[in-house]
Amino acid sequence: MKLMNREYLLESIKKKENEYEFINKLIENFRRELEEIINKNNWNAEFFLGGSVAKGTDLLDSDLDFFILFHEDFKPLEIIETLKKYYKDAIENYSEHPYITLKRNGIEIDIVPAFYIEEGERIKTAVDRTPLHVKFVKSHLSDFQKDEARIFKYFLKKIGIYGAEASVRGFSGYAAELLIYKFGGFHNVLDFFKSKSPPIIIEIVEKQKTDYSKFREPLILIDPVDPDRNVTANVSLENLWTLIAASKLFSWETSDKFFNPTQRSYKVPENAIGLLINCRKCKEDIVVSNLRRVAQSISNNALLYGFKIQYSSTIFLGNSGMIIFLPEANFLGSTYLHKGPKIDRGNLEDFAKKWANNLEYGPPFIINDTVYVIAKRKFTNFNEFLEKEIENVKFAGDLDRDSIKILDFKEIEKLLSNGIIDRPLNFFV
Helix, strand or coil: CCCCCHHHHHHHHCCCHHHHHHHHHHHHHHHHHHHHHHHHCCCCEEEEEEHHHHHCCCCCCCCEEEEEEECCCCCHHHHHHHHHHHCCCCEEEECCCEEEEEEECCEEEEEEEEECCCCCCCCCCCCCCHHHHHHHHHHHCCHHHHHHHHHHHHHHHHCCCECCCCCCCCECHHHHHHHHHHHCCHHHHHHHHCCCCCCEEECCCCCCCCCHHHCCCCEEEEECCEEEEECCCCCCHHHHHHHHHHHHHCCHHHCHHHHCCCCCCECCCCCCEEEEEEECCCCHHHHHHHHHHHHHHHHHHHHHCCCCEEEEEEEECCCEEEEEEEECCCECCCEEEEEEEECCCCCHHHHHHHHCCCCCCCCCEEECCEEEEEEECCCCEHHHHHHHHHHHCCCCCCECHHHCEEECHHHHHHHCCECCCCCCCHHHC
8 A cells, every 4th residue: 555645645535626627517507596596586695605615625525515695584494495496305404503405416415594794793593604614714724724624624534523513523624624724734733632631722813802711611712703602612522532642643654544444343242232223314413413312311220220331332324223232231130229318417217118118128227327228129131121211211203213123232243343332443453
């Protein structure tokens, strides 16, 4: 394999000139179509090209983002319904704001209604400031830095922390671009992070009037077009530490581990239990974020019955999603010590009344300053607990409750050849 370096990598992640010719034609066709729709419907609005293609920081698989910027009040859902009449194959989506998605020649295209705002104006929807982000990057990053942003985005993508959506909780493209602008280049960003520990505060514009006390996130990157916004608010603590670890380990000599990680097969632990559920609307971000919520709820309740979950992961399988639990023990003893009140603080009378007719294994007793009783477990088998628990768990409407299956490690292994870890650090191996 050819030794990886900056030029070789850029050649493999940037579109070729003929590809841009096609992209530019597609953009112009949509510009004309959308401007015609704007005129037909008498919208006081204009077309705007957003996203990384507009900024010149796009990768091979980057999608296209078209905005319809309104100069007056509008109802987003009404605009979406109108657009769907013109684009019959469009899928309606929601992030913090409704938009439609369609595909042309394998390219995903988002069409987003938003308000037109000038810098410093108050936003009305979460996407209103996006055109200002595009203008900032286009005007502040050199061509060299735009390529450095491409490298950094690709780096984040390959280590699994690219994307601000709930299923990833990583770095947005805009966050990556701002870091390149702040530090000058890819290596400089890594040099900054490899010596840092959270919480980390990064100011893009010096002496910006920002009240830092209101931010509680592990990484604070202040938006240069909005001093009250943390661009990296969605970045999880784990993903920030992942960037720090990767920054410490990266070099061009070992870059294949980062940019072309080896795909390996891994065993599924014998104590792993899977929860497989089909989805109706199979959008990865929605499925994964909902299943993570369910996994947390089940893990919390499992602890109440004595089952400690060492690790849980959530895997998207296209038409279904899977939660994998790794309990410390799948089977527990028939009894446990039930902790009662402290002698000097608790209500001893209520405790005595509650357990008066439930003393199969003997009366209460004291350990140090606390009353205990030996009680019978409701569940001694984790599978039994899980079967009962999923009857009470609230699943999102996009998930098919009737399709739920509980899988053992052998059944999980048939579906997952790469192991059960949903955010593996492949650059470590």
